[in-house]
Amino acid sequence: MKDQNTTMRGIAVSDLVKETGAFKAKGCRLVQIGCTGIGDAYEINYTFDKDYVFETVRITVHDGDVIPSIAEHYWASFIYENEIHDLYGLTVEGMSIDFGGHLFHTAIENPFKNPPEVTKVEKETPAPGPEEGDA
Amino acid sequence: MGLFTMTKRALANVIGKPATLMYPVKPAKQFERSRGMLEITxxxxxxxxxxxxHCPADAIVVSKDDRTWQVDRLRCIICAQCVDVCPKTCLRLVPEYKKSVAEPPFVDFFQGPPAPPKPEKKAKEE
Amino acid sequence: MGRQIVVPFGPQHPVLPEPIHLDLVLEDEVVVEAVPSIGYIHRGLEKLVEKREYTDYIRIAERICGICSFTHSVNYAESVEKVMGLEVPARAHYIRTILMEYSRMHSHMLWLGLTADAMGFENLFMNSWRIREAILDDMEMATGGRVIQGLCTVGGIRKDVPDEMLGQMSDHLKEITPQMEELCKIFSHDTSVRHRMRGLGVLTKEEMWELGGVGPTARGSNLPLDARCTGYSAYDELGFKPVVEKEGDCLARCIVRARELMAAADLVHAAVKKMPDGPVDVGKIKGGPDGEAFFFTEQPRGEVLHYVKGNGSKYLVRHRVRTPTFANIPPLVKMLAGVDLADVPVVVLTIDPCIGCMER
Structure with a gap:
């Protein structure tokens, strides 16, 4: 059992495209972009990999912020950026393919941003059948 | 060469046993560890x-007052999480599957015996 | 220059077991552009992590995918163990590895069968699914489930698989190995398979790297990208080398999967031989995970990533899964440009799309 080599550091939103360019120049592959809600803000993790060294940079954004797209360096980022847009309702600028909110068809708009009110419904006790109490 | 391989395969298929089980006649393969359905003592x-x-699927409803235990067979995902947490080990998984039914009830309802006389209030009888 | 028309492909299509929609822009018979859209079976499993205790959630994590279920549960368990700093006993790691390889074999055989079916090669389809049945039976014997094993838990495995049973499994595997070799030979040498797949949907190594393809899709383009090289579970002790093919077309992706069957069987034999003794779990776990971790494993379909974040309570704050199919969508879009409409089903199938896991 070997430990996996993963590192994480935070960067400013304005540095994102520059940092991504640096990863691209190093010959890294885009592994994923993932968003996490933390109270009133969102953390977005960009993971890059070269020779199984997984480096993650993190930006922290708030509702209404515009996130620059990294499509100029990684064309394939559109799938993750559209996911963030559809699930969290954040605006990503300059995506290579913009689905306009139609990548994920969800019943509620931006379900991870405004989770629906869940009311617990009391389960109906079924009318005990004829074989009631067949212990 | 190709013809030879083909003939061999064709002969094996004609003479050999079918790869499938004759299911309703022969029972499906089940092993000691197979997770078939949930049972309770x-x-x-x-x-x-x-x-x-602990049920990930919210399939189990227990009522302490009524002394009942019920499981929704359609919700149950047979993950055995309840079997792991049961402090009295009265839950278990058996390899046989629940027989299919055409109409409700899909919820299996178990009424426990009345509480031992002294403590608490008397169990509800229906 | 012909007129451009848009043909919808999916969400219901005979080759697709699960719904994905592609808008194919055609010029005569040739695809110019493909625009994917998903979300037909978004189940919100990632959100459910906030409502279930982290030890119970592994049962849901396992059900993200119906085929690569065991790898999902191992990945979730490993990431929680990484956060909590749990040292899992070696025997648990070995048994996890064996079952991961078993699920790889069964998934690849399922896929090879489906591909043969998509080509109209019904015999080959039945043949590979018949061999797969032996693998499924062995998995049910060892764990209790044919496709949802339910054996893995946070801190180890739930029930030890005794040595006799492992020996039995290894013997069964030896019995079906000649059949798997024959299957591999058919996929790499048969004329009808070659005619259907050779030179279709070619992506070079550089393009694949750029597009972030993973798993057998990437390895078919001579890109030796395999998360097993990071040596999680017992892979670092078993001597493992990724299987790669050079051509980068559909046939190469197919042969990679067929050859991985044998590689997986070898790994199982090596693991059974080296199986250590000892406990299989860490016993009772106290407290909740506090912190965050990424963990990568190699699914049958490619590299999968789980990200967990906890705040010390019994409920995790966030669980994110990036499944291989999600990463393979951009390569698919590039692959489809330039193929004939009639070849689209085969090309779509060669990335082994698993939409259920893609949308969680």
């Missing part, structure tokens, strides 16, 4: 409700 149950709290 209701006499041992203490109605603690741990199984219902």
């Amino acid at each position: 209701i006499e041992d149950c203490i109605y603690c409700g741990l199984c219902s709290r």
Whole structure:
């Protein structure tokens, strides 16, 4: 059992495209972009990999912020950026393919941003059948 | 060469046994560890409700007052999480599957025996 | 220059077991552009992590995918163990590895069968699914489930698989190995398979790297990208080398999967031989995970990533899964440009799309 080599550091939103360019120049592959809600803000993790060294940079954004797209360096980022847009309702600028909110068809708009009110419904006790109490 | 391989395969298919089981006639393969369905020994149950709290599918409802335990067979995903947490080990998984039914009830309802006389209030009888 | 028309492909299509929609822009018979859209079976499993205790959630994590279920549960368990700093006993790691390889074999055989079916090669389809049945039976014997094993848990495995049973499994595997070799030979040498797949949907190594393809899709383009090289579970002790093919077309992706069957069987034999003794779990776990971790494993379909974040309570704050199919969508879009409409089903199938896991 070997430990996996993963590192994480935070960067400013304005540095994102520059940092991504640096990863691209190093010959890294885009592994994923993932968003996490933390109270009133969102953390977005960009993971890059070269020779199984997984480096993650993190930006922290708030509702209404515009996130620059990294499509100029990684064309394939559109799938993750559209996911963030559809699930969290954040605006990503300059995506290579913009689905306009139609990548994920969800019943509620931006379900991870405004989770629906869940009311617990009391389960109906079924009318005990004829074989009631067949212990 | 190709023809030879083909003939061999064709002969093997004609003479050999079918790869499938004749299912309703022969029972499906089941092993000792197979997870078939959830069963309870209701006499041992203490109605603690741990199984219902740990059920990932919300399939189990336990009522301490009524001394009942019920499982929704359509919701149950047979993950055995309840079997793991049960403090009295009165829950178990058996390899046989639940027989299919055409109409409700899909919820299996178990009424426990009345509480031992002294403590608590009397169990509800229906 | 012909007129451009848009043909919808999916969400219901005979080759697709699960719904994905592609808008194919055609010029005569040739695809110019493909625009994917998903979300037909978004189940919100990632959100459910906030409502279930982290030890119970592994049962849901396992059900993210119906085929690569065991790898999902191992990945979730490993990431929680990484956060909590749990040292899992070696025997648990070995048994996890064996079952991961078993699920790889069964998934690849399922896929090879489906591909043969998509080509109209019904015999080959039945043949590979018949061999797969032996693998499924062994998995049910060892764990209790044919496709949802339910054996893995946070801190180890739930029930030890005794040595006799492992020996039995290894013997069964030896019995079906000649059949798997024959299957591999058919996929790499048969004329009808070659005619259907050779030179279709070619992506070079550089393009694949750029597009972030993973798993057998990437390895078919000579890109030796395999998360097993990071040596999680017992892979670092078993001597493992990724299987790669050079051509980068559909046939190469197919042969990679067929050859991985044998590689997986070898790994199982090596693991059974080296199986250590000892406990299989860490016993009772106290407290909740506090912190965050990424963990990568190699699914049958490619590299999968789980990200968990906890705040010390019994409920995790966030669980994110990036499944291989999600990463393979951009390569698919590039692959489809330039193929004939009639070849689209085969090309779509060669990335082994698993939409259920893609949308969680």
